[in-house]
Amino acid sequence: MQTGSGDQAARRPHTGRRRNEAARRAILDVVVDLIGRDDDAPVTIDTIAAAAGVGKQTIYRWWPSKGAVLLEAMTERADLDIPPSDTGTLAGDLEAFLRATFRLAGQATMARLLRKVMVEAQLDPQMGEATRSFLARRRSALRGLFERAAERGETAPGTDPDLLVDQAFGVLWYRILVGHAPLTEASAAELAGALTAQAVRRAPGEPG
Amino acid sequence: MQTGSGDQAARRPHTGRRRNEAARRAILDVVVDLIGRDDDAPVTIDTIAAAAGVGKQTIYRWWPSKGAVLLEAMTERADLDIPPSDTGTLAGDLEAFLRATFRLAGQATMARLLRKVMVEAQLDPQMGEATRSFLARRRSALRGLFERAAERGETAPGTDPDLLVDQAFGVLWYRILVGHAPLTEASAAELAGALTAQAVRRAPGEPG
DNA sequence: TACTTGACGAGACTCTTAGTCTCGGCAATG
DNA sequence: CATTGCCGAGACTAAGAGTCTCGTCAAGTA
Known part of the structure; x- marks a missing residue:
């Protein structure tokens, strides 16, 4: 599901700061948490980013759309629990x-x-x-x-x-x-x- | 599916201009026509109103939402053809x-x-x-x-x-x-x- | 005929939300 | 210690749903 500069790794050795794995986890977890709440809180990119303590661009650097984040959160759990x-x-x-x-x-x-x-x-x-x-x-x-x-x-x-x-x-x-x-x-x-x-x-x- | 002032008819005799049935038909038909097109033309309230030659308010006077218009167009055909x-x-x-x-x-x-x-x-x-x-x-x-x-x-x-x-x-x-x-x-x-x-x-x- | 009521087309307006862009800062590599 | 590229923050753009208002028009009523 990741896009962004991930494919540059094939062309030359990676330089610069690495992807923050904690942010990735926080984003996916926050998605599930927000969706699970009883109050029908809107699950928007802004609320996800805010709740995960993350900038919006960090989401769009690694996923092409909001739906892609939801899909990955879903896939993770489905592949696990069945x-x-x-x-x-x-x-x-x-x-x-x-x-x-x-x-x-x-x-x-x-x-x-x-x-x-x-x-x-x-x-x-x-x-x-x-x-x-x-x-x-x-x-x-x-x-x-x-x-x-x-x-x-x-x-x-x-x-x-x-x-x-x-x-x-x-x-x-x-x-x-x-x-x-x-x-x-x-x-x-x-x-x-x-x-x-x-x-x-x-x-x-x-x-x- | 109709809302608006339709329920006032129960309270007192109707006065004023009546609902334009041609507009109703045009709206429902245009919805199906727009959806049926091969170009993935966006089916928005504005395009529906424009294509039907109708003001947006005429749509919202009789349907509570865009989805309701789609649902009525669908229902009409389903109740018919089965x-x-x-x-x-x-x-x-x-x-x-x-x-x-x-x-x-x-x-x-x-x-x-x-x-x-x-x-x-x-x-x-x-x-x-x-x-x-x-x-x-x-x-x-x-x-x-x-x-x-x-x-x-x-x-x-x-x-x-x-x-x-x-x-x-x-x-x-x-x-x-x-x-x-x-x-x-x-x-x-x-x-x-x-x-x-x-x-x-x-x-x-x-x-x- | 004149008046009243409510639908009409038009279009400006608000609000929400997805997605982009830019900033200054920071971490990893060499 | 310079370069690269990710980071959080937040301003910005664009699209589209739904509201509001205006001047007009048609169907009844007096």
């Missing part, structure tokens, strides 16, 4: 994966962060690309579970892993963005069961 | 419903309109409520198909219609917002088959 699952069965893998995913995304702070990132992704094409890339990694992780199950011969032939993946993340994002129903671990487990059933069997009369 | 389906079977109803829905939402202009509405819904709580209310109507229409099937005894006991509905609309919105895969009628049909399979049977070992 461990790969390998229980040996599709049902087990799927339930573990979706439980962890829904647990994280169901937290109020994380949900708000996800919403903001998705908004920025719609507003700025560069952010759209970056977000798409992050989400592609998440989809790939989930698709892996179905593909392993297919290799084991667990799933019916003709099963479309991409559709199954979109059904899972679709429920997640739809609920986060619309807010008509909560993301609970119970619903994650129920969804896991439904998708397992879908992958393992076919509708009556359908080939395969 | 007929209720009643083929007698869940598979048939579901496929007809999802085909019509994906066909409409898959059009470039409509997809962009949906994206913008969803963004506004995230940015403004009042818009969030209005959007939620529209989406609730759409969910209710789809849920009706599953409930009718349940009355016919077509679905397995323990089937959760709300989860099925969220899977369907989840795929739609997820694909629209992320843009990694198109909304085709073929995928609508495939999804309809998958959800039918899910509702009709249960995973092995699960009760019901």
Whole structure:
């Protein structure tokens, strides 16, 4: 996500003052902290910079836009809190994966962060690309579970892993963005069961 | 969606000049037209007013926000182009419903309109409520198909219609917002088959 | 016909916020 | 100890949503 003069390191040895790592951490942490607050305090570049004790230019030196900061804060946590699952069965893998995913995304702070990132992704094409890339990694992780199950011969032939993946993340994002129903671990487990059933069997009369 | 002095009509007979219906239509049509253009012309209140040959105040007299105009333009078309389906079977109803829905939402202009509405819904709580209310109507229409099937005894006991509905609309919105895969009628049909399979049977070992 | 009411187009105005630019200062390298 | 480049601070620009006001126009009422 970093831009700025980072690529000059390839051309010649670095001189001058180095990046302040404490400032980087403060910025990312403050973003999550501000978003997590109950008062709907506006999360603007100015409030982030002020709360992090940092100049605005320090933010723009390392990130191309406000959305990019939000995305990195989000990515950091998502990559952390969702461990790969390998229980040996599709049902087990799927339930573990979706439980962890829904647990994280169901937290109020994380949900708000996800919403903001998705908004920025719609507003700025560069952010759209970056977000798409992050989400592609998440989809790939989930698709892996179905593909392993297919290799084991667990799933019916003709099963479309991409559709199954979109059904899972679709429920997640739809609920986060619309807010008509909560993301609970119970619903994650129920969804896991439904998708397992879908992958393992076919509708009556359908080939395969 | 209208506000302004509309509620005064209840208190006393209307006097003075009436609302210009041609202006209303021009505004809603111009919104769709501007959004549909290939050049990513910004769809701002000023450009809408100018293109519709209307003063900004005329917009704000009848809609509370820009998002509300977008939402009404979207609602108008959605309520129109998705007929209720009643083929007698869940598979048939579901496929007809999802085909019509994906066909409409898959059009470039409509997809962009949906994206913008969803963004506004995230940015403004009042818009969030209005959007939620529209989406609730759409969910209710789809849920009706599953409930009718349940009355016919077509679905397995323990089937959760709300989860099925969220899977369907989840795929739609997820694909629209992320843009990694198109909304085709073929995928609508495939999804309809998958959800039918899910509702009709249960995973092995699960009760019901 | 004359009066009243409220919508109309036009456009100036305020406010918020993202992002840029410039400053004097400071830390790492050589 | 000179150069380089990051630092915090804050002024500045630009875009866009929403408000306010003005003179005008149309639909009823007397």
